[in-house]
Structures are given as C-alpha cells and as structure tokens.
Amino acid sequence: MSLLSVENLVARHGLLTAVQSFSFAVEPGEVVAIVGANGAGKTTLFRAIAGVHAAASGVIRFAGVDVTALPPHKRVAAGIAMVPEGRRLFPDMTVSENLRIAGENGRRGDWSLATVLDALPQLRPLVGVPAGQLSGGQRQAVAIGRALMSNPSLLLLDEVSLGLSPIAVESLYETLAVLKASGETTMIVVEQDLDRALGFADRVICMLEGKTALEGSAAALTRPQIAAAYFGLGAEAGKVH
C-alpha cells in the first residue's frame, strides 16, 4: 500500500487552477523529487497535501486513510510534516522553543530535542538564540529539525536550498542523506537544483502548469528529457521507467 496517494487533486488560487487533476503515489521509504518552473504548482500541491490549502476536488490518502478533509494539525498527528517554503520559523521564539513546540504538538517517536540536536549538531550552540537572528543556513536546519520533532512518517521539503550558500546546501543534503539511509522517513522534495534532485531522489516528477509533464526513476531520466518537460517543449511528456 502506498504511504501517500494523491488522486485527481484539483487546487485553485483565486481564479487560477494551480493543480489540475494531479495524481501520484509515494511508497514507504521512497524519496521523490518534484521539479518544475516557478508557477508550475509545486508549492500549492505541497500545501494541499499538508492541509493549509483547501483542495477543490480530489482525494488525498495517507496510509490508506482519506485525509482530504482533515485540518493541518490533524495531519501532523497522522504523520505528515512539512518544511514550508521560506522556513517560516517563529522569529521571536528561540531555537529550542521552535523545536519544543513541534515536539509538544506532534507524535511520539524517536525524534526528541536530544536526538534532533545530535542529527543537527550545528544547532547545539544556538539553542537559546531567537530564530529571527539566525542565518539562512541555520534557519533551514532549524526548520528541518522542527519538522522532524513531529516524528513524521512523511516529510515534505519545499525548496530547502533556496537562498542558501553552496556550503550550506551541501551540509543540508548530507543530513538529508543520513535520513534517507535510515529508511524510516519517506520524503518528497521540491527542488530547483536539478542535479541535486536527480542525485538525491529515487523518482522524479516534473510538473508543468499544474499537471505531470514527466515522471520516472532518477536513474532512467536524462537531462534533455527533463529540460524538455520542464519547459513544455515537444512531445517528451509521459512516464519513463
């Protein structure tokens, strides 16, 4: 059974239909990357899965349960956690408070303040610092740590490398690689950097104007194929295994 199954999801932004009858599924332990140009509907898709954006129609099934009507905090309780675009930390709360609040309101599991700090040791000296005073890379680390504190079985990472220096991105993906290796956390990653996406994910989906333009395993897809699908050129769309 797929961990996450999205069936014919439609999501609107005012008069614009950002996600059009979108369907895909994610298996437990898989890492899926979603790529696409700005405005392709990636963030709206994520927000709809997390619950902060209402689905106009369609079904979202998580671990077999229909969660389409559940509010976001209940989806967190079910096991979905999102690292939102722009991090969205609570600026006046310290790093430890940001982590604690997620821990208090999330699920029980292996992730706790101690283990998260073990996984993200760069945060240890920063626990008492208000989140608003951190650098971009530090904030991203806190954001990921905060999502982990909910002990999710599905982790949604929206544009985590946006605005970070190459070193910070490198360090970030090292942490994510460890997570991937443990095999316990299923991840969906929205990523602008195609190389990263292909290198990190098992499967890649390319979105264009709210629909799937191309889908396939990272190993099988070539860069020209993805580029064509990305920009909507020619008849390259379809599934490739």
Place this chain on the structure above:
Amino acid sequence: MLDALIQGILLGGYYAILAAGLSLMFGVLRFINLAHGDLAILGAYLVLFGVERLGLSPWLAVLAVLPVMATLGWLLQGMLFARTMRGGFLLPLLTTFGLGAVLQNGMFGLFGSDAKSLGNSIGSLSWDSWQLPFDISLGKLPVITFVIAVIVLAGLQLLLSYTRLGRAIRATSADPEAAELVGVDAATVHRAAAAIAVALAGLAGAFLAMRAVIGPYSGPAQLIFAFEAVVIGGIGSLWGTLIGGIILGVSQSLGSLLSPQWFQLAGHTLFLGVLGARLYLNHAASRGGLRLNLKGAR
C-alpha cells in the same frame, strides 16, 4: 498634587487589567473587540448578582465569576468571532460593535438603569487607607487592585514564556499557518486566548464596581480608556499595558484637579497626542532612513 499622582499610578493598575485582555485579543487574534468594555460591565453585574442574590462574599463572587467569563469568552470566540475573522477587518469591528449594543441594552433590560456598586459589599475597604508620612494616604482598595494587576500580568508572562499553551499562543500569533504545520490547533488556541481575555475583562469590571458606580451603558467609556492605555503603552507589549495604564491614570488624575471634564479630556488628549507623535516619528523615520541610505551609497 502628590496624592493625585499616587492615585493616578494606582488607577493604572485597574487600567492594566482591563487593557491586558484587549491587548491579548489583538496580539493573538489581530482582533479588536469593541465589546470588551461591555463584557467587563457584564462581569461586574454577575459579581453583583452573586453578592446580592446568592449572598456570596464579594471576593468569592469574583472568583466564581472568572470561570464563567472564561467560558463565555471561549464560546464567543468559537461561535462568533472566528466566523467574522475571515471577513477582513470590517466584519469583526461591525460584529463586536453590534454585540456591544446587544450587551448594553440587554443588561439594561435585565437589570434596569439603576447605578450599582460593589462598594457597599466590601465594607470599609472602599474608603480605607493607609496613612503614610508626608500627609500621603494610600487607598487600600487601589493598592490591592494594583498588586493584583501586577500579579495577573506576571502570571500571563509566565504562562506565555514557560507553558505549552503559552508557546502555542506565541506561535499562533506570530504565524498561524506555520503553527498549524507544527501541529498546533490554531482554533483552540484562539479560543483559549479569548477565554483569558474575557475573564480578565470580568475581573477588571469587578474592580471598577468596587471603587465606582456602574450602569448598563458604562461599557463604551471603559473600552475607550482601555484602548487608550494599550496605544499609549505600545501595542503588543504586555508590560506596556501597565505602563500605558499608569500614564493614563496619572494624566486623568492630574486632569481631574482642574475639573471633572478634564479627567476624561486629559486622557483623550494624551491618546491623540501619542498617536500623532507616532505618526510623525514614522513619517520622519521613513524620510530620515532614506537619507541615511544615500549617505552610505557615497
């Protein structure tokens, strides 16, 4: 003169309790409750009911009324305020104003127009005072009000800083959506904040009834004072409401030395003055800031 100053400072304690609830609602829900003063008066009437009809001692009645007011706040938020918050800022203002009209006239219909007071029930406390050197007398009731105000504010501060609910409240007021994403049920947090705010209003109302006379239409005047205290002290700051309350109380107290009208007028003038000063400072800062940038560019 010194007497007036001290009275003003102590009056600030009452304003702080009244304003704290208003400030909390605004800080957490971005919601200005125009019925806040009327809710305070409602609390006072409930305490009076407890004392006169049920024969409770005033302090016991106050304690009993607090959970009642908290429940009312919870329900109001869940059933009324939450639904209007989606309508921009127009609907909440309209709804709470209408609610205020309902409360005022409802209380008039239920309790009549007689001015009431708890002063009779607290015995000599309403006028007793401690005599200090230099001919200063400290009214016992004002001091108790002030002390309770400080305790209440400190309690709120502790709640916000160290408890799970407090963290949830702070997160929700900073970014409601992000709070939801970490598992916080924003709707429940809003209800809790409203419950605390309305309970505080009721407490303030009780203190008002102890030192003065109240009537069903006394709400709006108190709302204006509360709002003035919040703005003077700085919106968004908890201890700012105490400072704002004190400044308001002092200005009113000193104003009343001139005439009864100046009691109110002093507060209004100060409020408008502070607003004006803030506008001017913002205006100047935006222009001054630009100049700084140009300097740096050279």
Place this chain on the structure above:
Amino acid sequence: MSVMPRFSVERWTRAGRVTIGVALLALALLALLPGFASGLVIDKLTTLFVYILLAAMWNLLAGYAGLVSVGQQVFFGLAAYFALRLVDLGMPPYLALCLGAGAAGLTAIPLSFFVLRLKGGEFAIAMWVVAEAVRVVVMLDPLVQGETGTSLIAMNSFDPDLRRNLTFWMALCATALILGLTYWLLRGRVGAAAQAIRDDEEASVSVGVKVMRVKQIIFVLAAVGCAFAGVIWLASAITFQPRTNFGVQWTVFMLFMALVGGLRTFEGPILGAVLFFLLQEFFGDFGAWYLAGVGALAVAFALYLPDGLWGAIRKRTGVELLPTGVRMTAGEQPQSTRPRVRSQRPAKDSA
C-alpha cells in the same frame, strides 16, 4: 471570416435611466407634499431623510473607502452645536443651521490629515475618541449647561406648521443634493479610485492613485452629510443634549442601516434606512430590548448576509438600479440589437 467586434463603454443601464427618472419625479412630488399631507407624515419623512443621509454617509466611508468610523456622531453633534452658537449670536435659525453644518464639515479637513493616516481599528477608535473629546469640550460651554443641554428656542418664533415644512424642505434639499453629489462622485474617478484603494491600497498607489486625496474627499463629504443630518435633527427635535447628539448610538444606527441595507451598493443604505425607520415605528416603544434586537440583527447580518439585503437581491436578480460601475458591450454592428456582454467587475463582495 470574423469581424472584429467593436467595444463600447456603457455607464448607464436602462434600469438606471428609469430609476433616475423616477427619483426626480419623486423629488418633485415630495417637494409638493407639505401642501396636502398631514403634519405627522411630514415629520416622519424628515426623520427618514436624516436616516437616509446617515446611512448613505456611513456606507460611503465604510463600503466604498473601507474606513470604519465609530465617531461620525462628532459631525452630527458639532453641526448642531455650531448652529446653536450662531443663533445665540443673533443669526436667523435656518441660516445658522446651514452654516453650522458647513462649519462642521469644514472641521473634517484638518482632522483628515491626522486620522486618515491611521489604519483600520486605530482609525475607528480614534474617531470615537475625537467624538468623545469634542463632546466633553462642548459640555464646557456655558450655553450648553453640561449634561442638561439647551434648546433652539429661536424656532418657536415660527408657526409650527411653517417650521415643520421649512425643516422638511431643508431636509429634502440636503438629502437630494448630498446623495446626488455622492452618486456623481462614486461614478467618477473618485469612486473607482476609492474601490481600488479598498481592494488593495499598495497596488492603487503603484498605479498612481492619490490615496490621501481620495480618502480626504470622501471623508469630508461624509462629514458634511452627517453634519446636515445633525442640524435637521436639531431643527426637528429642537432640544440639544450632548449625550444624545454626540451619542455613539448614532453609529450603531448607521452601522445597522448600511450593513443590513447593503454595503458597497448605492441603493443599499437607502433600503436600510427605510427598514430601520419602519423598525423604529413599530418596535421603538420596546426601548432597550428593541435596541438589543437591532444589535443582534446587525450581528446576524454580519455573519450570514454580509452583503446586506440589497447585495443579496443584486446577486440573485442582477438588478442594479443605480450602477456605480462600468460595463462593456460588444457588437459587430453599432446599431440596435447589440448582444450585451457583461464584463465582470472584480468585486470582492463577501469574505
């Protein structure tokens, strides 16, 4: 082969033209009314005009400019106060009333520079504080005698019937003029600019809308309207009491009428005023419970029918008697049977 359709901009609909015609006719009839209607009817109509003025002005501020003022009563009371002062100096009453209203309207100009820079809730409360402060200051005037108030005794020099009719005509003129001015303004650039500001102030600035100027025009017009309502009230009630003439209950009434009638529409407040007038007539005797009911009704409308009665009617039937918007029509022939293509004015009506 397709012909490029020619578009033309239409400001008037047939319904609109008919309505204006009917309105002018009604105006003429009303002017002649004192000739054959009883004194009671004249009195009641005068009160209705006051309500219509107040409702229309509050809607102008809140519905079109997005400014929720909880202190419009300041102009209502100040106009009456100025009139009283002018009469005290020996001016004939009706002249004093008009000048008093004008003076009160003028005070809105300097006030606007201050209050219009405030946002949302701050603006609402600041207006209320201004109203309260002015009330207290007016009470300091010995002429007013504090809470007791005073009366426009000079009115007694008129024959009661004459006085009633004069007040009626003044009310009719003021209402017609101010409503006309409001409608003209709303259909013009100011109206469009105001709606743009209401929808998105930043975007409006970026397309060159002079936000402050537009808001000021609307604020001053609303003040003048409320001021005239205030002097008409004084002329008809004769007594002046600070608590009554500067009372915040006027805002409750204005809010009710505009909200229930329909914010953001021109016809709505008029409907709301008529409704409120009828409610007062039938239920006013119930005193406080009636007022509580008015408040409850306002809350119910805010929750369930935020577009008001007229807004709901307009949504259902598409009828717009006095349109303030613009519609495009498309057609290949510039002649008679043009297919009407309504262009949707992006109006953020509810939520």
